[in-house]
Amino acid sequence: MTSGGIRPGTIKRAAAASALFALTLFGGVAMANPQPGQLNMTRGASEWSPEAYFLNNVALGVCVVIGILVFGAMFIAMFRFRKSRGAVAEKWSHNTTLEVIWTTIPVIILIVLAYLATGGLRTFADTTGSQMTVKVTGYQWKWRYDYVEYQGKAIDKVGFMSKLDRESDETRQLNSGLDPHNVKVGDENTYLLNVDKPLVVPVGTKIRFVITAGDVIHSWWVPALGWKMDAIPGIVNAAWTNIIEPGTYRGQCAELCGQDHGFMPIVVQALPKAEFEKWLAQQQAAATPPPAQPAAPAPAPASTAAAPKTAAVDAPVSQGHQG
């Protein structure tokens, strides 16, 4: 069930040809996280994200072609029909054939675009058949992740807050004197795009997110997953992803939520399944320490995860409907 029913591949490929100009113009496949000088949308790293990317490219291509025709005609008119070149104004002000043509052609183009877009919407809306559920709760100004279920087994007490990392937070203070360019993880600049504790998920798994908020409206957005979904107090929205490539994917809150709206990033760390399962087992073990066993050694493998908080605070969800 992961891929849904409608996949108009052939039409898409045909439409892709018309987007070729745009693609060459905008050069290559963009990386998952924002790059300096990036001109186009990311292709993303999930099963669904190419839908948005593809539709973007097709629509852009259509617009570029129409733009060339319309603006081309305008510039020709501006050079040919100048009074200074002795042009004499003609008298006509109507042409039924032309008007029918330029009403019909856009309608046909729109029908094609609508067909492509509808396919993408239907696959996006299908959250059934998921193999994992994560609850995402937005707060001013941090995210909370609760692992609800994995491979049909309920998970208890694995959940934590995720907020802006300390280095970014110190640097972003007004007149901090610190240079945002120095906030790095390895070679990657992570200023305002890093958190103290990322959401860890497995690749190759259809993950269902249930998304809500505890105070005001937020929006959970990781461009590499291809979508954003509003986190609304009192409402539980659902969305899904199936990440293909392991990696670290960064995003931000995308709905104005107060003074620190710009400072509540999202980091998703996608691990191979086996590693994820090891990580999850650690979290569960840490969450439920064996009773009265003083010397129980913590699981040894050094993961990036810090000791999790086990707060089981539920978001104040008073009603729910799904998107």
Next chain:
Amino acid sequence: MAHAATHDHHDHDDHHGAPKNFFVRWCMSTNHKDIGTLYLVFSLLMFFIGGSFAMVIRAELFKPGMQLVQPYFFNEMTTMHALVMIFGAVMPAFVGLGNWMIPLMIGAPDMALPRMNNLSFWILPFAFSLLLSTLFLPGGGPAGGWTMYPPLSLQGDSVAYLVFAVHLMGISSIMGAINIIATILNMRAPGMDLLKMPVFVWSWLITAFLLIAVMPVLAGAVTMLLTDKYFGTSFFNAAGGGDPVLFQHIFWFFGHPEVYIMILPAFGLVSEIIPTFARKPIFGYKAMVFAIASIAFLSFIVWAHHMFAVGLPLGGEIFFMYATMLIAVPTGVKVFNWVSTMWGGSMTFETPMLFAIAFVILFTIGGFSGLMLALAPADFQYHDTYFVVAHFHYVLVTGAIFAIIAGTYYWLPKWTGHMYSETWGKIHFWNSVIWVNVLFFPQHFLGLAGMPRRIPDYNVAFANFNMISSIGGFLFGASQLIFLGVIVHAVWFSKKKAPDRVWEGAKGLEWTLPSPAPYHTFDVPPVIHDDELAHGHVED
């Protein structure tokens, strides 16, 4: 009438000109020209105030890191910039142009309801004093975005100020709209049939109906915010059984027609200016009118395309996506018709024409990004990013505001009796059109790369385009001072007298009047000669 011919030579009798007393003339005026001037001056003032907020925004975003303002103040700036520009600059400018020109274009002596006209203007300074005063109060200004989404907007301390200011603006707009409808439907000179009216008058007639339909909806939405904040109701409070998304539905049921309220009169203006300078009647007059009407109709059934990410059911997403895409058809017809009007003409490129042509090209670019945004799966990525910011600034700045500037240059000689400086007008144009693109075009890239809107600081990956955008912003802002200079020069210093028919190819009743237009015009209805009208003799 005893004074059949007095309107173009001031003589002896009781047919008075403008009152000499400044207060009486400007504060107590019921004259459509004076009130139109008041609206336009007010709008220009608000344009510079709203623009100064934009300068703060672009200065903070000049490079990564927080250098100038605290994040909360940044949010106040984005919120106030939008409110001031939408309700203070663009809308009053169109009302001002309508006030000045509609009676002149349809051969009416004044607006139908002159005292209400005075009231609808004089509400505005109070509304904006109320709104802007919040910036000097301890609680600060509204900072929840101009869309005022609860629960966030209810966290502010200035909710009451914001709500009452919006109420006042709404009352002003509704009265203005009633006045325009009453004038157009009742006061046209004999022979000025509906389908002979200038497109600008048509666009305003349709816009006025939109205003009457949706301003009360906005008033209802903000009133519910007020009672949620201060009177313990729970319209939008989930804990009390309300629904925060309900507000968004109500707001955008107002908000989307509002978008067209700000662009339909611009269509009208451009449809007057291009035929004049192409010296050729507008192509497809009736199609232009029907396109405006169908865009107005569609504006009521597309509101939830602003809400593709709130978790609408699949059927809702599909309906609003299809309906939104449909708008491209009438809008396309308008663009094609403007190009066809130019085709086969005999064009000259005075400043109004330059701004009108820039409008057609740049508004169309805004339309293209609008079409992309309409595609819901792609909008899951675009939504609430700088791509959206680029989109609506293309349609509002290079769309609505360029059309307003074009209209101002077009009729300024008729208003003042003097020609503005064509050289400085062209300098203003070229600076505006270059810098506005430097300002807004890179924002498409920022949005596509993943920069959310309404953030005061950003990752260094977004640094280069933000700096380019800010430089464009500062220079575009500075270019508008040239505009101010050109207007001041034309009003008080220009020596060059304007002829009655200011532009060689200009048609329409306003050009049969002297320049400057006398204080009272068309006391006696003019005799309409169809070939005098821009669209009087078309058969299509």
